[in-house]
Structure formats: structure tokens, C-alpha cells
Amino acid sequence: MPELPEVEVTRLSFADRIAGARILTVRMGKPLRWALGCDPLELTGRLVVQVRRRGKYLLMELDAGLLLLHLGMSGSLAFAESLPPAGVHDHFEMETDRGILRLHDPRRFGAVVFVEDESSAVAQKLLGKLGMEPLGDAFDLDAFLAGLKRRDSPIKQVLLSGDVVVGVGNIYASEVLFASGIRPTMPASRITRPRAERLWCAIREVLARAVATGGSTLRDFTSAEGQTGYFQLEAMVYGREGQPCRICGTPIRQLRQGQRSTFFCTVCQKS
DNA sequence: AAAAGCCCCTGGATGC
DNA sequence: TGCATCCAGGGGCTTT
Numbered sequence: 130m131p132e133l134p135e136v137e138v139t140r141l142s143f144a145d146r147i148a149g150a151r152i153l154t155v156r157m158g159k160p161l162r163w164a165l166g167c168d169p170l171e172l173t174g175r176l177v178v179q180v181r182r183r184g185k186y187l188l189m190e191l192d193a194g195l196l197l198l199h200l201g202m203s204g205s206l207a208f209a210e211s212l213p214p215a216g217v218h219d220h221f222e223m224e225t226d227r228g229i230l231r232l233h234d235p236r237r238f239g240a241v242v243f244v245e246d247e248s249s250a251v252a253q254k255l256l257g258k259l260g261m262e263p264l265g266d267a268f269d270l271d272a273f274l275a276g277l278k279r280r281d282s283p284i285k286q287v288l289l290s291g292d293v294v295v296g297v298g299n300i301y302a303s304e305v306l307f308a309s310g311i312r313p314t315m316p317a318s319r320i321t322r323p324r325a326e327r328l329w330c331a332i333r334e335v336l337a338r339a340v341a342t343g344g345s346t347l348r349d350f351t352s353a354e355g356q357t358g359y360f361q362l363e364a365m366v367y368g369r370e371g372q373p374c375r376i377c378g379t380p381i382r383q384l385r386q387g388q389r390s391t392f393f394c395t396v397c398q399k400s
Numbered sequence: 401a402a403a404a405g406c407c408c409c410t411g412g413a414t415g416c
Numbered sequence: 417t418g419c420a421t422c423c424a425g426g427g428g429c430t431t432t
Binding site for chain 1: 423424425426427428
Binding site for chain 2: 162201202218234235237238279280281282290388
């Protein structure tokens with residue numbers, strides 16, 4: 130479900146409220162992608178210092194240790210003083226003196242993993258090879274160009290892989306390629322500098338705008354305050370196969386790349 | 401080193 | 417109504 134904007138919207142919706150909270154109890158439901166990595170009882174009494182984000186991971190910094198949270202395809206977080214009784218798809222729940230944090234994740238591709246610190250082997254396995262953050266100053270244009278130059282696979286899949294730039298998932302990959310007029314099948318190494326620069330801008334702008342409008346809600350995304358997003362109302366190509374391009378009217382085409390759907394306009398995205 | 405496939409899992413939509 | 421099939425916002429792991 131969630132790409133970078135949804136993860137960031139989630140973070141913004143509860144980070145300030147949970148900072149300073151003391152953990153009272155932790156309950157695990159059915160297994161997530163990985164085991165927690167510690168006895169839930171060991172977390173009792175620890176303090177939440179802050180919640181950061183790296184790619185699509187949330188990093189909940191404790192006074193001792195770090196919880197890595199990932200929402201997978203179908204995960205969402207809720208944080209409130211009280212919540213309805215936990216359902217069958219609520220697989221992680223952390224009660225604090227400021228409220229209850231709950232992960233709802235039907236498909237269980239998500240994860241909650243405890244590590245001692247960010248440099249631990251487990252943390253490095255998950256975070257170590259992530260690409261540049263697209264928002265803020267860390268997203269260097271020359272480094273982005275260099276990253277594309279050394280990859281021969283289609284640009285759509287390079288964006289999705291997350292090792293050049295993080296956070297661009299399946300919806301936004303199609304959207305940013307449309308915004309910059311690039312064919313999704315174009316080998317990354319063959320993208321000209323001016324087009325790559327347009328792509329770099331589009332990634333920043335589209336993701337920032339999606340964060341500002343509360344993320345996408347294709348199916349069931351809500352922030353930890355329960356708000357749905359509005360971005361899907363303005364998708365230019367994603368999920369619009371056969372419908373007219375909003376710019377030129379040509380029917381939007383769909384194809385499969387690496388078992389994922391891609392949407393594009395044959396006229397607006399010629400190279 | 402890079403690229404391509406395979407999975408993990410559940411639920412909703414569609415078709416017969 | 418029931419059942420089979422396909423698809424879904426991710427990404428680590430194994431194999432080429």
C-alpha cells in the first residue's frame with residue numbers, strides 16, 4: 130500500500146504525540162515478515178524518543194534501542210488514546226502512557242523489528258543499501274545521473290528498486306515518468322541528461338505534493354489519525370488503462386514490468 | 401555486480 | 417450462491 134508519501138504522512142500524524150511516551154505493554158499477533166527480535170517484555174518501561182523515516186521504513190528511536198517498522202503492502206498504523214478492540218489483522222500493539230500504537234496489516238508483508246542501533250547487522254541488512262532520500266537536500270542531481278548511468282534495466286524498475294533513490298513505489302513510478310515524458314521501458318543508462326533532470330525534479334515535486342495532500346488512498350490507506358488521502362484523485366496515469374490521457378487524449382496503456390503494472394501514455398512519453 | 405524471478409499473505413473483484 | 421482465477425501500494429532472497 131504505502132509508498133514514501135504515505136509513510137511520511139503516517140509519521141507526521143503521530144511522531145510528535147508519541148515522542149516522550151513510556152511503553153507499558155507490547156503485544157504481537159500473527160507473525161509478520163520477520164520476528165520482533167527481542168522478548169516484547171523487554172520493551173516495557175522504555176521511552177520513545179522520536180520517530181524518523183528512512184525510505185519506507187519508520188525508525189522509532191527508544192531511549193535504548195530502535196524499532197524498525199515497515200508497512201509492507203497493506204499495513205497502516207493507528208495511534209490514539211483508545212482504540213476499538215483489536216481485530217484479526219492487528220498484529221502489533223504497543224500500549225504507552227500517551228496512547229496505543231497499533232499496526233493493522235492483513236497481508237502481513239509488514240514488519241516490526243527491534244535492533245540495538247542503526248549500525249547493527251540486522252539494521253544494516255535492511256537499511257544499508259537504500260538509495261538517496263528524494264525529499265530535502267540529500268537528493269543530489271549528479272549522483273542521481275550517475276546512478277542511472279550504471280543501470281541498464283528499464284527506468285521504471287530502477288526507480289522501483291530503491292537503490293538509486295528510495296520511496297518511489299509502483300504508483301509514483303508511473304506518475305513521475307509521465308510527468309517527465311519518459312517511456313517506462315527506456316534503459317536507465319540511456320536517459321539523456323535533460324530528461325534525467327526533469328525526472329529528478331518530478332520525483333521531488335510529485336512526492337512532496339503527495340505528502341502535502343495527505344498521501345494516496347487507493348484502497349485503505351489512512352494516517353495514524355485515521356485520515357484518508359486525496360492524491361488518487363489526481364493520478365495522471367496510474368490505474369487509468371484505456372482512459373484518455375489527461376494531456377493529449379490518447380488512451381493510457383498498461384504493461385507488466387517485473388510482475389508489476391506500469392501505466393503510460395504512448396504520445397506524451399516517447400523516449 | 402547486476403538483472404530477473406520467486407515468494408511471503410489475505411481479500412476484493414471478476415468470470416463462469 | 418459457490419468456486420476458480422487474477423490482481424493488489426513491497427522487497428528480500430535465490431538464481432542466472
